Amino acid sequence: MYNFLISGAIALVAIVVIILAAGTSSWWWAILVGLTLFGGSFLLISRVVMKKVLALMESASRDIQAQRVEKAIRDLKEGLRYSRWQIYVEGQINAQIGIIYYLKRDFSGAFPYLEKAFNKNWVAMAMLAITYMKRNKRDKMKETFEKAVQWSPKESLLWSVYAYCWTECEDIGQAREVLERGLKKIPGDDKLTANLEALKEGKKMKMKNYGEMWLQFHLERQSVVMKQQAAAMGMKRRFVRK
Structure with a gap:
């Protein structure tokens, strides 16, 4: 250097x-x-x-x-x-x-x-972990997410993405554990709490509450993304007319 x-x-x-x-x-x-x-x-x-x-x-x-x-x-x-x-x-x-x-x-x-x-760029680390998940490398996915939450423990979306990836791997137990750990780092976080309750009730996680920050990870199906974007555009148009 x-x-x-x-x-x-x-x-x-x-x-x-x-x-x-x-x-x-x-x-x-x-x-x-x-x-x-x-x-x-x-x-x-x-x-x-x-x-x-x-x-x-x-x-x-x-x-x-x-x-x-x-x-x-x-x-x-x-x-x-x-x-x-x-x-x-x-x-x-x-x-x-x-x-x-x-x-x-x-x-x-x-x-x-x-x-x-x-490692401190949690968005990049989450994207890397997701890539490992899609390549069926769960150990690498977990290792990468663990590095990310170690450096950025106060990022609610990071914990939720981590948990969501475990649901994609059909491991709800790991997903709930991740959300519980996230709530220890960010007590009272509404989004983490809602997602944990959803999993306990056997429902899907509610990721759209994170807005466009969630969509950047490309974990939603394209049809879902297009519907959300169309709905957002409709809301903007109604707001402008008023």
Whole structure:
């Protein structure tokens, strides 16, 4: 990682210069100055790199909104060069690329990027877990969801998607256990409570309450999604007429 190497080189040069100028008796002072310079230069370079990465992601977001999806993906892929400078950048950019491919329903294209996604990006991790589920890799699905809830324990939708995937695997016991764990992390969450009660009553989980955030995972049948979207458009039209 260039950032670490450059900061380390600056610190090392400072230590050597101080010792040569003031003698070996000043080694403790030299180390203190070196550590200070290392921390300062590392922080400065990190801020510069992250500023460029954030600008890249904002530009990609605008391209997606303008239906320039391929340009957004291309620019994000070029942004992977910043991973040589800063830790976690590669995972963050891969997460964004994977999400874009997934939203396009290009699941095979999304998979290699989602595999390298940043663990704190719970949307990307959930999409990866769903992909494992669809490939009949339940152990990998569970492992991925567990990483996601470990890093993002306060995300209600994440817990519900995790549970929903267990219902798709016809394991209602695991689904209920996941929802119960979610309620321990988010006490009183209405959506988690409603889904847990539904499973206890032998009913299906109520995922449409999460709105478009739920639909992005493509777990609903296309016919259901189209009906929901049509209903939403009808509500908007009635609202405009009033």
